[in-house]
Amino acid sequence: MRNEDLPLYFQFFNEIGIINQLGRAAMEARFSDGLLMSHFTVLNHLIRVQDGQTPLKIAQAFQMPKTSLTHTLAGLEKRGLIEMRANPDDGRSKRVWLTEAGSAWRDAAIAGMGTEFAVVAQAFPPERIADALRLLTELRKFMDAARD
Amino acid sequence: MRNEDLPLYFQFFNEIGIINQLGRAAMEARFSDGLLMSHFTVLNHLIRVQDGQTPLKIAQAFQMPKTSLTHTLAGLEKRGLIEMRANPDDGRSKRVWLTEAGSAWRDAAIAGMGTEFAVVAQAFPPERIADALRLLTELRKFMDAARD
DNA sequence: ACTAAATAATTCGATATCGAACAATAGGAG
DNA sequence: CTCCTATTGTTCGATATCGAATTATTTAGT
Numbered sequence: 001m002r003n004e005d006l007p008l009y010f011q012f013f014n015e016i017g018i019i020n021q022l023g024r025a026a027m028e029a030r031f032s033d034g035l036l037m038s039h040f041t042v043l044n045h046l047i048r049v050q051d052g053q054t055p056l057k058i059a060q061a062f063q064m065p066k067t068s069l070t071h072t073l074a075g076l077e078k079r080g081l082i083e084m085r086a087n088p089d090d091g092r093s094k095r096v097w098l099t100e101a102g103s104a105w106r107d108a109a110i111a112g113m114g115t116e117f118a119v120v121a122q123a124f125p126p127e128r129i130a131d132a133l134r135l136l137t138e139l140r141k142f143m144d145a146a147r148d
Numbered sequence: 149m150r151n152e153d154l155p156l157y158f159q160f161f162n163e164i165g166i167i168n169q170l171g172r173a174a175m176e177a178r179f180s181d182g183l184l185m186s187h188f189t190v191l192n193h194l195i196r197v198q199d200g201q202t203p204l205k206i207a208q209a210f211q212m213p214k215t216s217l218t219h220t221l222a223g224l225e226k227r228g229l230i231e232m233r234a235n236p237d238d239g240r241s242k243r244v245w246l247t248e249a250g251s252a253w254r255d256a257a258i259a260g261m262g263t264e265f266a267v268v269a270q271a272f273p274p275e276r277i278a279d280a281l282r283l284l285t286e287l288r289k290f291m292d293a294a295r296d
Numbered sequence: 297a298c299t300a301a302a303t304a305a306t307t308c309g310a311t312a313t314c315g316a317a318c319a320a321t322a323g324g325a326g
Numbered sequence: 327c328t329c330c331t332a333t334t335g336t337t338c339g340a341t342a343t344c345g346a347a348t349t350a351t352t353t354a355g356t
């Protein structure tokens with residue numbers, strides 16, 4: 001990397017960070033029951049991939065300390081959005097299952113986001129977003145693979 | 149927004165979130181003295197804009213609750229990276245000043261990031277990043293302005 | 297000048313995050 | 327089987343985040 005390119009990459013990640021913060025705040029403001037992005041992310045993952053995952057699997061999927069996930073799962077369970085049952089295949093681990101309420105909450109959260117997205121979509125048409133998304137997806141996969 | 153475009157925007161912000169998390173973790177791993185991105189962001193802001201800002205100004209610049217900033221500033225002050233002095237123009241507020249150590253720590257942090265960026269730059273040349281950066285900057289400004 | 301409303305920062309309490317240490321179980325080597 | 331190591335999840339302690347209430351000061355209205 002040429003030295004004069006450093007600010008470019010720096011600024012890139014900087015903008016990513018700010019957009020993430022703004023987007024996150026906007027979405028969390030619409031979440032009911034004091035739930036946060038971490039909770040939503042887990043529920044969404046269980047629907048996208050499949051429920052019945054072990055906590056460790058989920059933590060790895062998000063590159064997240066498993067100790068943080070324990071706490072997030074506890075919050076979801078307390079609110080009745082997931083159920084944790086023993087794993088018959090391995091006495092050490094558990095399996096995480098969505099409840100009806102969990103599935104419904106996730107759907108409602110996504111519907112709520114639509115309102116936010118519509119505002120963005122007014123100014124940024126799908127083609128532009130899709131264009132940038134290609135790079136972002138590629139970059140995410142690269143960074144994910146580059147983790148030691 | 150057409151309904152079938154919703155997943156596109158959703159996925160876009162999702163990738164932003166993951167990249168942010170991966171980038172953040174990689175950078176924080178290099179920060180000395182247990183400092184976090186929040187600390188770096190404040191120091192960097194004081195250099196970019198100008199030090200002597202009031203806490204409220206800084207909090208607004210980051211769309212961040214001022215109560216969180218109080219805590220971040222306390223951490224920076226405890227480590228001698230900033231100094232807070234009374235504001236002669238307004239008895240309610242204070243002004244935040246960088247110390248030599250604060251400035252040096254920020255420079256070292258950026259230098260450390262260079263190593264991470266170089267890996268990314270191998271696979272993603274400046275032109276591609278600059279291209280995406282244009283959209284991101286525009287989007288960030290838009291979202292920033294759209295805040296109520 | 298006096299009072300009321302607005303503003304700056306902090307304190308408080310509840311929750312989140314995360315590294316280190318831990319208990320329980322699994323699995324492999326002998 | 328027994329011992330040793332690896333793996334899974336939790337607990338614990340320290341710090342971070344953030345909304346609500348609080349204190350001090352300024353500004354606006356009269």
